[in-house]
Amino acid sequence: MTNLSRRDLLAATALVIVSETVARAGVVSGQLPWHPDAGSPPEAVRPGAWQFFTEQEAAAVEALADRIIPPDPQTPGGKDAGCAVFIDRQLAGAYGHRQGLYTRGPFVKGIKEQGPQSAQNPAETYRAALAALDRYCKSKEGGKSWIELPGERQDELLHAVESGTVELEGIDTKSFFETLLKDMQEGFFADPIYGGNRDMCAWKMIGFPGARYDYRDWVGRHNERYPYPPVSIAGRPDWTPKKT
Amino acid sequence: MREALRKRAAALAAGAAALALALPLLAANHPGSRENFAIIERGRYLTVAADCAACHTDPHQSTAFAGGRPIETPFGVVLAANITPDRDTGIGGWTDRQFDTAVRQGKLPDGKRLYPAMPYPYYTKMSREDVLAIRAYLNTLPPVHNDVDSNQLPFPFNIRSAMWLWDALYFSPGSFKADPAQSDIWNRGAYLVEGPGHCGACHTPKTFLGGDKTRLQFQGYSIQGWFAPNITNDEAHGLGRWSNADVAEYMKKGHNRIAGASGPMGEEVADSSSQMTEADLNAIATYLKARSGQTLAASSVAVNDPMMVAGAAIYQDLCSACHRGDGHGVPYLIPDLATSSTAASREPTTLIRVVLRGAQTVATKDEPTGPAMPSFGWQLTDAQVAAVATYIRNSWGHAGPVLTEDEVRKARGNLAARND
Numbered sequence: 001m002t003n004l005s006r007r008d009l010l011a012a013t014a015l016v017i018v019s020e021t022v023a024r025a026g027v028v029s030g031q032l033p034w035h036p037d038a039g040s041p042p043e044a045v046r047p048g049a050w051q052f053f054t055e056q057e058a059a060a061v062e063a064l065a066d067r068i069i070p071p072d073p074q075t076p077g078g079k080d081a082g083c084a085v086f087i088d089r090q091l092a093g094a095y096g097h098r099q100g101l102y103t104r105g106p107f108v109k110g111i112k113e114q115g116p117q118s119a120q121n122p123a124e125t126y127r128a129a130l131a132a133l134d135r136y137c138k139s140k141e142g143g144k145s146w147i148e149l150p151g152e153r154q155d156e157l158l159h160a161v162e163s164g165t166v167e168l169e170g171i172d173t174k175s176f177f178e179t180l181l182k183d184m185q186e187g188f189f190a191d192p193i194y195g196g197n198r199d200m201c202a203w204k205m206i207g208f209p210g211a212r213y214d215y216r217d218w219v220g221r222h223n224e225r226y227p228y229p230p231v232s233i234a235g236r237p238d239w240t241p242k243k244t
Numbered sequence: 245m246r247e248a249l250r251k252r253a254a255a256l257a258a259g260a261a262a263l264a265l266a267l268p269l270l271a272a273n274h275p276g277s278r279e280n281f282a283i284i285e286r287g288r289y290l291t292v293a294a295d296c297a298a299c300h301t302d303p304h305q306s307t308a309f310a311g312g313r314p315i316e317t318p319f320g321v322v323l324a325a326n327i328t329p330d331r332d333t334g335i336g337g338w339t340d341r342q343f344d345t346a347v348r349q350g351k352l353p354d355g356k357r358l359y360p361a362m363p364y365p366y367y368t369k370m371s372r373e374d375v376l377a378i379r380a381y382l383n384t385l386p387p388v389h390n391d392v393d394s395n396q397l398p399f400p401f402n403i404r405s406a407m408w409l410w411d412a413l414y415f416s417p418g419s420f421k422a423d424p425a426q427s428d429i430w431n432r433g434a435y436l437v438e439g440p441g442h443c444g445a446c447h448t449p450k451t452f453l454g455g456d457k458t459r460l461q462f463q464g465y466s467i468q469g470w471f472a473p474n475i476t477n478d479e480a481h482g483l484g485r486w487s488n489a490d491v492a493e494y495m496k497k498g499h500n501r502i503a504g505a506s507g508p509m510g511e512e513v514a515d516s517s518s519q520m521t522e523a524d525l526n527a528i529a530t531y532l533k534a535r536s537g538q539t540l541a542a543s544s545v546a547v548n549d550p551m552m553v554a555g556a557a558i559y560q561d562l563c564s565a566c567h568r569g570d571g572h573g574v575p576y577l578i579p580d581l582a583t584s585s586t587a588a589s590r591e592p593t594t595l596i597r598v599v600l601r602g603a604q605t606v607a608t609k610d611e612p613t614g615p616a617m618p619s620f621g622w623q624l625t626d627a628q629v630a631a632v633a634t635y636i637r638n639s640w641g642h643a644g645p646v647l648t649e650d651e652v653r654k655a656r657g658n659l660a661a662r663n664d
Contacts, residue, residue, distance in 0.1 A: 031614045036601040036664065041622040214565030231561045235623070238557035241631045242550040 042233060044193040045085070051092035052123060057130050058084055063147045067154050068184045075205045076198065078184055086187030086196030087126075096123035118172070122179065129176045132168035192232045203230035210236075280380055287381030290374050293524070294367065294440035295516035299324040310334075310388035315361045316468050318454060320397040322361040330387035343379045344372055349417060350407075357407035359397070360414075360454060366442035369420040369435065414455030426534075433531025436524055441516075443532075446472035446508065462535060464590055469662050470507045471593035473585040478537020480643065481590055485583050491529035492522065497610040501575040502583045504605030504615065507594075507664075511606070518608045543643040545634065551646050555635025558628055562620060563636075571640045577615050579605075582640035592647060595633050596655045599624070626652040 050058050065078025078084075090096060098121045110117045118125065130146075137146045141153070149157070160166040162181075164174045187196030189203070191211065197203065203210055210230035218226060229236060291297070302313040302324075311326035311334075329336035335343060342353040350364035351357055358364060367375070395402055420439055422431040437443050446467050449460045464474040464481065474482035483491060486502060493500040495517035498510060505513045517525065545552055560569070563581075567573045571582030581587045586594050597603070600621035607614030624632070630647040637644035 031604070031607040032616075034602075034604040034616050036659075036662075037619045037621055038602060039619055039622065212561065212565070217564075217569055228560060233623070235628070236557070236561070239554055239561070239628050239631070240625070241554040241627055244550055 042191075042193060044234060045089045045195040050088050052088050052096060052126075053084070053091075057127070058088065060130050060133065060146050061087060063154065064158075064180065065184055065187075067151065067158055068181065069188055076201050078188060080198065081188050081201055082192075082196040082198045083184050083187035086190060086194055087183050089195045090183065091123045091126055096126075097121050116175070116179075125171075125176060125179070129168060129171045129173075129180075132171045136166070136168050191234075193234050200230040200232055200236070283377050283380045284384055285381075286374075287377035287379065289520075290370075290378050290440055291381055292516055292519045293436060294370075294378065294442070295512060296327065296378070297515045298511060299361075300327050301515075307388045307390070309382065309385055310390040311392040311394075312390060314396070317359070317361050317397075318450075319401040322359050323392050323394045323396055325362075325394055326388065326390045326392050327382055328385050328388040328390075329383050330389050333389050333391040334387060335382070336387055340376055340379055344375050347375050347378070348372075348419070350411065350415065356404050357411065359395075359404075359407065360410065363442040363445045365415050365456070366439060366445060368415075368417045369439035371419055374440070410453060410455070413453065414451070427530075429527045429530050430534060432524065433527035433529070436528050437531050441528065443475065447475050462532070463537075466591050466593045468508055469593070469597060469659060469664070470509075471586070471589050471591045472509070473589045473594070474537065475532050475585075476535040476537040477533050478585075479539045480537070480541060481588050482537050482585050483532060484537060484539070486533075488526065488529040488533050491532060492525040495520070495525050495528065496522070496608075497576075498606035498608045498614075499576045499611040502580045503586065504577075504579050506598075506603040506605045509606075510604075513606045513608060518610075540641050541643045543638040545638045545643075545646055549634075549646065551631045551634045552638065554628065554631035555633070558624070558632040559635050559639075562623075563632065566617075571636075576611055577613065581636055582642075587636050588642040588644065592633055592637065592644070592651070593655070595636065596629060596647075596652055597659060599629050599633060600652075600656055601659060621656065626650075626656060 053061060061084040062079040065081075065083040069078035069081065069083065071077030071080065075081075094100065103121065105119070107117055107119045120128065134145050137144055137149060137157075141149055146154070157166065158177075161168070161173055161177045167173050168176070187194075190196055192198060192200055200210060202208075207226075208230060209226055209228055211233050212228070212231060215226075218224075229238075297308065299313055299315050300309045300311050301307075302310070305312065307328075309327045311324045313324045314321045315324055326334040328334040331337045335346075338346075338353055345351050346353070346358065346362075347364060348368045348370065350360070350362065350368075395404065400406065420435045423434070426434075444456055444461060447462045447464060449457045449463060449465045451457055462475045462482075463478070465472050476482045477484050479485060486494075486500075490500045490502060494503060494505065495513060498505040498513040498518060517528075547553075559567075566578045567581050568578075571580065573580040579586070589595070598617060600619065602617045602619035604616035605614050620629070627649040629652045630649050633652075634644070634647045636642070637647075
């Protein structure tokens, strides 16, 4: 007769632990689980007051939006498309506070692929950069704030910021401009439920048919214009029955 | 210490082995299991055909036929009884005659009447031999002690004795009489549909007291938040555009070139018809397809009606990717709205429900995918759901009234109270 060996005891213990874990994981058999009303629909932004920007900051961002995406006779500019609203809601939400990202030190400059390594989150960066922009303008442009500058002068200044010839005090200026440019584009082209791309104006401009699921009927039809207008996650105006 | 551990482990192992050995012995030891195999097997098949498990097996319990599943009726909830051979809480103490009286007459051994949630008005059509075969099969099940208080109905429906009046009004006892003018296959189908299959329990319109409106037999009825569609050969609302083979295949696989079963019909396919023989399913198809119905009528809703215009836009953007622009869907995967009886049903209950909360079709051995439709309730307003449902019900040869925002609002409210 042998004694229960240490090896057997450990193996048995491991087996118990493994079976416990498996039991907790649950087994799906027969058919995939399904629940009524399933899905995690995106949350549409609430219209109305600014949620992150002050009135002054908002005016500055709207002016920036119209310099980066100027209006033309067919398409509204960044301001009327709602880019500032989009950025405002993003900064008030998960993006602004880096929700789900590692946010502690060390804060050393990393390689490009490692992304921003700042102690500041995007919300703080925007606030500081907008303040620095106004300070820069007031000191260099005869006491005028950013929004008081004529459009051509704003363009020149932005070109200088982009190329790195102008440094805003205490701000990684070039990197802020890259972020700003990216956020503006996202606001312009993202689904209207996120606050920008008002009335799908950006999609109409480039002929993007929107959040559609399937184009099989059109795969073989070359040199023909796709006839359907863009559709947002929230639909399009034609979805609502006209009152008779 | 080690020795004690080892001994305990050995004892456990021995116990488990003994149990494993004993189980088949216990089953085999049951009186007459070998001699009566043919009867028991026939009873097992009829138990499937009569879909006893639909109510008497609680899907949340591992014990088959031990009852306790809440059965939703328009009058309240009835808990299904324990029909295992347990002497105290099941039917182990019943004689064969008592079992037959309960199944075919709706009366319990103590003289009390059953509620017609138990479909005895249909089972009465079964032969005594078939009912006793079911009894023989149920006798082979392991007895389960589960005391069920069936009657959960609110006043006044909880007064069982009042059921004599219901029986007088709606219950016509008597087993099925074959029609010599019809084929054998038709008669077999009639027996299965009218008797064990109790199709009318869901598919026949009911009076305000829950009795069958026999003149409208199989013409469709709203039940448990779904509309059980017309299953006559009605071209506009029923199976008129289905072949016999389509009907049989649907019951076998839960899917065919036109439709996919979900909701209570999905359960029926899984628990019952998918396990029936091809011959019986063909017989059911023959019988149902022999019942005449209306022919197609042109839609009276103008294509430029605002509801149709909005509905067409929604259909194009949200529905056409799967159900295709021509409404024909994908055989065996995505239901064909242009030919489906659900889309055209007299009442839009199922259509509105499926658009609002989505649905999953049944997965069977033959069609194991069980595709599901996503919910659109979060994306569409009540007016938009009404518009797209109106469009579907008035396209491709369907004809139905314009739905209103109010109807959808009510449906949404009713669904919110349901967890299925």
